[in-house]
Amino acid sequence: MLSRHADSLYWLARYVERAENTARLIEAATRLSATPIIADGGRNEWEMAVDGTGTLDRFHEQHDEATQRTVVDYLAFSSANPSSIRSCLDIARANARSVRTALTMDMWETINSGWMETRGVNSPNLTRQELSDFLSRVKELSLRFDGSAYRTMLRNDAYYFLRLGTLIERADFTARVLALKADVLDPTRPSLGGSADYFQWSWILRSVSALTSYHWVYRDNLKPNLVAEFLILKAEMPRSLVSCYENIMINLDSLSRDYGRQGASQRKARMLLSQLQDTTLSGLFAIGLKEFLERFILDNASLGDTIAEQYLG
Amino acid sequence: MPAFDEMHGFGQGVRPAYRTIQAWLDSSDPENLKRLQKEAEFLFRRIGITFAVYGDAEAEERIIPFDIVPRVLTGSEWATLSRGLTQRVTALNRFLADVYGAGDIVRAGIVPADLVYQNPAFRPEMVGLKLPHDVYVQIAGIDIIRTDDKDFYVLEDNARTPSGVSYMLENRDVQMRLCPDLFAETRIQPVDNYPDELLASLRSLAPISAPAEPTVVLMTPGPLNSAYYEHSFLADKLGVELVEGRDLYVLDQVVYMRTTRGPKRVDVIYRRIDDDFLDPMVFRPDSVLGIPGLISAYRAGNVTLANAVGTGVADDKAIYTYMPEIVRFYLGEEPILKNVPTWRCREPDSLRYVLDHLPELVVKEVQGSGGYGMLVGPKSTKEQIETFRARLVADPDGFIAQPTLALSTSPTFVGEGIAPRHIDLRPFVLTGADKVRIVPGGLTRVALKDGSLVVNSSQGGGTKDTWIIEDPADSAPPSAGLSQSQSQAGG
Numbered sequence: 181m182l183s184r185h186a187d188s189l190y191w192l193a194r195y196v197e198r199a200e201n202t203a204r205l206i207e208a209a210t211r212l213s214a215t216p217i218i219a220d221g222g223r224n225e226w227e228m229a230v231d232g233t234g235t236l237d238r239f240h241e242q243h244d245e246a247t248q249r250t251v252v253d254y255l256a257f258s259s260a261n262p263s264s265i266r267s268c269l270d271i272a273r274a275n276a277r278s279v280r281t282a283l284t285m286d287m288w289e290t291i292n293s294g295w296m297e298t299r300g301v302n303s304p305n306l307t308r309q310e311l312s313d314f315l316s317r318v319k320e321l322s323l324r325f326d327g328s329a330y331r332t333m334l335r336n337d338a339y340y341f342l343r344l345g346t347l348i349e350r351a352d353f354t355a356r357v358l359a360l361k362a363d364v365l366d367p368t369r370p371s372l373g374g375s376a377d378y379f380q381w382s383w384i385l386r387s388v389s390a391l392t393s394y395h396w397v398y399r400d401n402l403k404p405n406l407v408a409e410f411l412i413l414k415a416e417m418p419r420s421l422v423s424c425y426e427n428i429m430i431n432l433d434s435l436s437r438d439y440g441r442q443g444a445s446q447r448k449a450r451m452l453l454s455q456l457q458d459t460t461l462s463g464l465f466a467i468g469l470k471e472f473l474e475r476f477i478l479d480n481a482s483l484g485d486t487i488a489e490q491y492l493g
Numbered sequence: 494m495p496a497f498d499e500m501h502g503f504g505q506g507v508r509p510a511y512r513t514i515q516a517w518l519d520s521s522d523p524e525n526l527k528r529l530q531k532e533a534e535f536l537f538r539r540i541g542i543t544f545a546v547y548g549d550a551e552a553e554e555r556i557i558p559f560d561i562v563p564r565v566l567t568g569s570e571w572a573t574l575s576r577g578l579t580q581r582v583t584a585l586n587r588f589l590a591d592v593y594g595a596g597d598i599v600r601a602g603i604v605p606a607d608l609v610y611q612n613p614a615f616r617p618e619m620v621g622l623k624l625p626h627d628v629y630v631q632i633a634g635i636d637i638i639r640t641d642d643k644d645f646y647v648l649e650d651n652a653r654t655p656s657g658v659s660y661m662l663e664n665r666d667v668q669m670r671l672c673p674d675l676f677a678e679t680r681i682q683p684v685d686n687y688p689d690e691l692l693a694s695l696r697s698l699a700p701i702s703a704p705a706e707p708t709v710v711l712m713t714p715g716p717l718n719s720a721y722y723e724h725s726f727l728a729d730k731l732g733v734e735l736v737e738g739r740d741l742y743v744l745d746q747v748v749y750m751r752t753t754r755g756p757k758r759v760d761v762i763y764r765r766i767d768d769d770f771l772d773p774m775v776f777r778p779d780s781v782l783g784i785p786g787l788i789s790a791y792r793a794g795n796v797t798l799a800n801a802v803g804t805g806v807a808d809d810k811a812i813y814t815y816m817p818e819i820v821r822f823y824l825g826e827e828p829i830l831k832n833v834p835t836w837r838c839r840e841p842d843s844l845r846y847v848l849d850h851l852p853e854l855v856v857k858e859v860q861g862s863g864g865y866g867m868l869v870g871p872k873s874t875k876e877q878i879e880t881f882r883a884r885l886v887a888d889p890d891g892f893i894a895q896p897t898l899a900l901s902t903s904p905t906f907v908g909e910g911i912a913p914r915h916i917d918l919r920p921f922v923l924t925g926a927d928k929v930r931i932v933p934g935g936l937t938r939v940a941l942k943d944g945s946l947v948v949n950s951s952q953g954g955g956t957k958d959t960w961i962i963e964d965p966a967d968s969a970p971p972s973a974g975l976s977q978s979q980s981q982a983g984g
Contacts (some may be wrong), residue, residue, distance in 0.1 A: 182740050277716045281735045293539050337753055439754050448920045473612035491753045 186341045187492035192275040193345030200269035200322035201353040203315040208386040226251040230433035257302045282338045340431040344447030351424035362470035365404040425453040496899035509965035558955035564937040571961045577829030579929045582922045587823035589629035593619045610701040614805025626926040631799040633922040646831045657936040658803040659723035668958035682933035682961040688730035694925035707760035743786030746793040761797045808903035810859045854894045915940045934959040
């Protein structure tokens with residue numbers, strides 16, 4: 181396929197995934213803001229939400245204070261934020277439009293109708309209900325997009341590039357959310373007392389939509405080391421880093437099989453996957469959770485660059 | 494006199510071809526029709542059939558209105574049209590091969606040399622170039638109108654990059670979704686084989702050096718172009734890559750596209766981009782849409798462009814006035830389709846007549862398209878006419894004039910109910926190495942404003958599904974004697 185089309189598909193998937201992740205971050209922050217605890221070195225839940233997208237500096241160029249109003253505006257609607265939900269959907273649709281031929285009708289209709297439905301919503305003074313409806317629609321768009329890709333696309337290179345975009349973005353997001361809270365996940369750290377720990381840990385899981393599945397997997401209360409294990413090392417958790425990389429590998433291998441050639445992307449992904457598979461929980465904390473995650477975020481971005489160089493240029 | 498109506502003729506009752514439509518309209522209450530109209534709009538918007546209107550930033554993406562009442566032609570009407578279209582497009586191709594070759598028609602004194610060789614659309618790069626099977630216009634869109642139940646007139650030949658065929662295909666899909674019962678009652682010739690016919694035509698004209706399975710691509714200026722939807726739609730139906738200039742490059746006079754597997758040779762480019770932008774090394778140097786070196790590959794015979802470069806010299810409105818003679822010259826036949834009587838303002842007598850009769854006439858720019866830059870005399874204010882008069886006097890060569898024709902009308906849903914609106918028809922004519930292919934039907938355009946004669950989508954026009962049905966048992970026999978003398982007014 182055309183390199184430009186592969187590039188558009190890859191970024192289409194990344195932006196749809198990013199829109200969904202950002203919607204979940206806002207939801208989690210909204211929920212946390214309704215709890216009595218505000219204790220994270222003076223940072224409030226709204227600032228944390230912005231930090232989860234890795235754009236705190238840009239946010240502070242535009243706003244002094246992180247409040248529900250400023251953060252929701254910035255994360256959901258601001259055109260000055262290239263990763264706001266609005267920007268993500270605009271870019272996703274523009275990409276979809278430029279690769280119409282590589283998308284099935286169902287996928288295009290999902291993107292196009294989702295874009296049209298959410299386009300009119302943009303007042304930062306939405307009621308809670310209106311905001312919640314908006315966020316639900318964004319999540320729904322992403323789920324329908326994934327579902328229609330899964331059910332209607334030919335299993336060929338177009339599909340693999342789309343999946344790679346989703347998975348690289350997803351791994352990035354999981355790692356960022358964890359890195360944000362790496363300190364409260366350190367099991368040797370003194371407890372914040374009361375239910376404060378619980379709210380912090382559950383915020384992490386909610387941000388990646390993993391609270392319920394945690395309970396199904398561990399049948400236990402929230403424990404910080406298990407939260408880390410769940411989101412990094414558990415292959416059955418689809419948002420865990422190891423799961424993302426297993427699937428990245430599958431898609432890269434499918435590509436190299438179809439094209440009859442391995443390249444730098446395959447080698448790099450294989451190396452990162454085996455590192456993840458060889459990591460143990462105790463090893464994680466021995467390296468230092470924060471250090472581990474920060475390195476992962478860089479490695480993951482670098483794999484994205486390698487894929488772009490090998491296929492999308 | 495009221496215009497000829499496709500359903501009611503000149504008021505002598507319902508024409509047989511429209512009986513099904515009549516029964517359907519009679520049995521539907523306005524609320525039901527309104528609901529169908531809404532549903533149609535919803536479908537189009539969701540599929541993303543949008544149309545960018547140049548110079549209208551607000552309405553960056555707008556859908557072309559679809560009218561729910563189909564336009565109907567009988568099999569014998571179509572047979573006449575189809576023969577006429579084949580004849581006309583064959584003559585266009587012969588004309589192009591001639592003006593870029595021997596130039597017989599100019600030497601015979603049929604078409605003035607300056608109209609050909611001084612024409613801005615004439616491309617010296619094409620002189621002496623031999624194209625596969627001498628086909629220049631692989632895809633033509635011929636705009637047809639009628640004023641009674643006998644004659645079809647050609648209003649305009651579109652031999653550059655005619656658009657609208659996606660609407661022909663989508664309109665049928667939507668009409669079938671909206672009114673399945675109508676399709677159960679009537680046998681309507683299908684149009685959905687158009688992409689197959691197009692691909693067959695394009696492949697048949699691949700360069701001799703191309704492999705047995707030539708690689709065809711569709712080239713678009715990009716998502717900002719007003720017809721981008723159509724480009725992506727067609728590429729999808731054809732199963733070919735939709736490329737932009739930056740996806741292609743030329744090496745050793747061969748065109749390649751950049752793919753995820755490395756370079757791939759391209760044999761046929763169905764380009765939906767104007768000549769001017771094709772190759773910055775030959776045409777506009779500021780074009781970023783084109784492919785440097787494309788024309789060198791073209792001249793080396795390593796790639797086929799559809800349509801060929803320089804076809805604009807044949808569909809120019811000044812050349813149009815000579816089409817009847819062009820048909821006779823190359824084919825030795827009388828034209829089956831009439832030309833609309835036309836005054837060539839470059840001729841002093843005609844100019845005088847036109848200036849004296851501006852309020853009655855339609856005046857068009859020779860180089861204009863899309864309904865821009867024209868004067869519809871009867872619908873214009875005194876000021877508009879005077880402004881136009883000044884332009885006309887300043888550059889008479891740049892204009893032609895035609896009588897204000899009473900384009901036929903067709904029943905159309907207009908919000909309160911059904912009313913007659915003026916229509917035209919653009920059939921799409923495909924020329925391959927082996928034959929001319931025409932999918933039965935075409936795009937019917939309708940002027941939605943009451944009394945308006947301008948059907949262009951950029952000027953508030955809409956479209957209809959176009960049906961070619963079997964001749965009703967008791968319909969009048971097709972009109973005999975198609976060899977009318979061509980009205981060549983002026984001079």
